[in-house]
Amino acid sequence: MNIQEYFELVWTDYTLRTITLGTAVLGAICGMLGSFAVLRKQSLLGDAISHAALPGIALAFLITGTKDSGILLLGALVSGLVGTFWIRGITSKTHLKSDTALGLILSIFFGFGMLLLTFIQKQPNANQAGLDKYLFGQAATLVESDVQLMIIVTGISLFVMLLFWKEFKILLFDADYTKTLGFNTKFIDVLITFLIVLAIVLGLQTVGVVLMSAILLAPAAAARQWTNSLGTMVLLAAVFGAFSGVFGTAISASQNNLSTGPVIVLVAGTFVLFSFIFSPKRGLLFREIRFRKNRTNLKLMKTLQFMYVIAQDHENISHPHAIRILNNFQGYTKGSLKKLENEGWIATHGQQWAMTPKGFKQAEEMYNQKTVNE
Amino acid sequence: MDNQKLAVQIDDLTVAYNYKPVLWDIDLSVPEGVLMAIVGPNGAGKSTLIKTILGIIKPIAGSVSIYGKPYSKQRKMVAYVPQKGSVDWDFPTTALDVVMMGTYGSLGWIKRPGQKEKKIALESMEKVGMLAFKNRQISQLSGGQQQRVFLARALAQDAAIYLMDEPFQGVDATTEIAIINILKELRKAGKTVVVVHHDLQTVPEYFDWVTFLNVKKIATGPVKEIFNDDNLTKTYGINYKVAVNK
Secondary structure, X not given: XXXXXXXXXXXXXXXXXXXXXXXXXXXXXXXXXXHHHHHOOOHHHHHHHHHHOHHHHHHHHHHHOOOOHHHHHHHHHHHHHHHHHHHHHHHHHOOOOHHHHHHHHHHHHHHHHHHHHHHHHOOOOHHHOOOOHHHHOOHHHOOHHHHHHHHHHHHHHHHHHHHOXXXXXXXHHOHHHHHHOOOOXXXXXXXXXXXXXXXXXXXXXXXXXXXXXXXXXHHHHHHXXXXXXXXXXXXXXXXXXXXXXXXXXXXXXXOOOOOHHHHHHHHHHHHHHHHHHHOOOOOHHHHHHHHHHHHHXXXXXXXXXXXXXXXXXXXXXOOOEEHHHHOOOOOOOHHHHHHHHHOOOEEEEOOEEEEOHHHHHHHHOOOOHHHHHO | OOOOOEEEEEEEXXXXXXOEEEEEEEEEEEEOOOEEEEEOOOOOOHHHHHHHHOOOOOOOEEEEEEXXXXXXXXXXXXXXXXXXXXXXXXXXXXXXXXXXXXXXXXXXXXXXXXXXXXXXXXXXXXXXXXXXXXXXXXXXXOHHHHHHHHHHHHHOOOOOEEEEEOOXXXXXXXXXXXXXXXXXXXXXXXXXXXXXXXXXXXXXXXXXXXXXEXXXXXXXXXXXXXXXXXXXXXXXXXXXXOOOOO
């Protein structure tokens, strides 16, 4: 199957449609809520939460004996939340910094989860096979009920986000100030964190514990490059996330069933790379172009300034001078003379140049920042 | 000053970070309508004092009252201007949006700001001379402009008391004059303004009331009466000589 066939099949093939819809919805909710994680500078929190969810999955299986994804994800949710509150506890009650707390919880919970997984695998129960898919995820195991759950959770998250948009925004920008306005900042904070945990848990089956934080952060990091508005950023991140899900699934399905989770993450990574280079305001490419343009401009102004000094000595500022006298000056080329003429700052006649009143004024006011800027 | 109401009253306030006292047994009364500077060396607890008044930091002991009632009941009467460096100015939003946040308190939960709130925000921006920059992305503002945006946000709260944490830090002379003129206008309108201040030279010129703080309260009162070398020496620990222009 090639990509084209995939996009034809996706409308008719039930399994393919379910998986594609699932990864798209997952990408959207992760992009949306990941924006908040990125803006709160809590990028690593997602990584810690997803790893902290692993023992919950194993324990849920040990207790219930079923592999029903709903029950396992409930276990993941509980253990993810416990991890999150321990991280908060460690940072607020001890001298440890948050990166230490995140690292501790991440590795301890993950270690415990791996221990439980190997313990489960040693058991004679034939039902145990396949729990390790939560490590790297397996989109192919998504069934309709999983996708329905994703859609419901995404809908609820969207509703809560729109309802508390103002509160989320002000808390992200200035938490102390929010408190002085009388808002219960703890409640807003817990609400945002809870939604992020929910999104992560939802993605464990598809992308897995290890790569989950990438799908949370990459769309948001890419979206930040294109906009200076929070609303647009969240929307763009959701769109990037959804596209990563769809393209990732398409590529993995059409290329010999490559593992879907890593492919989705790589597609999202491509969005980030593209955005870092090509976004008009913050991108590296346009920054370099702007830098070069500024440098050329500056050179031009230097030449103009030099001409200004010469022209100042004459009563008539537009008195013509030989181009040759500019020879000792490095900032001048035929090109720059042409540009100066195009700006209407000088006029050239054969081997001579003369300053125009407009150019004289421009040079005079060069150091007056106000007029240059406006 | 005898029959004047007390805007802020602090009793027996003690604050500690990890057993180390930052503020020790502070009693402080701020009369209504003064423009007061809080001065003291680094680590004297000036910012902590303001944050404790605002309930951001919990004290170990003591109480704060605003016009005779606990702060928690009088929140809307107090506006806060935090230090400029306390937020990330690369946050994706515009200057107008930030100023509009000043109206969120009176809006309460969930309700969105509308035309009325926008009008208030625009008026506040005009007062600080930032109207031309209303749609500017906040990372594109200079330090002085960012400070003015914070000031406008507090003005949009239309409070009776303004608590400001180093509003003159890192701003140029033009902005400093613009800000102090706004503060003096607030005082003229009967508001109470408390400012954490670092530049001792300008205290007599800008303020009419001063509090010397160094973990303990050293002195508080009218600048004309208590801003002298004796109190400065007690506060800063070194022999201080300042030319006070009376």
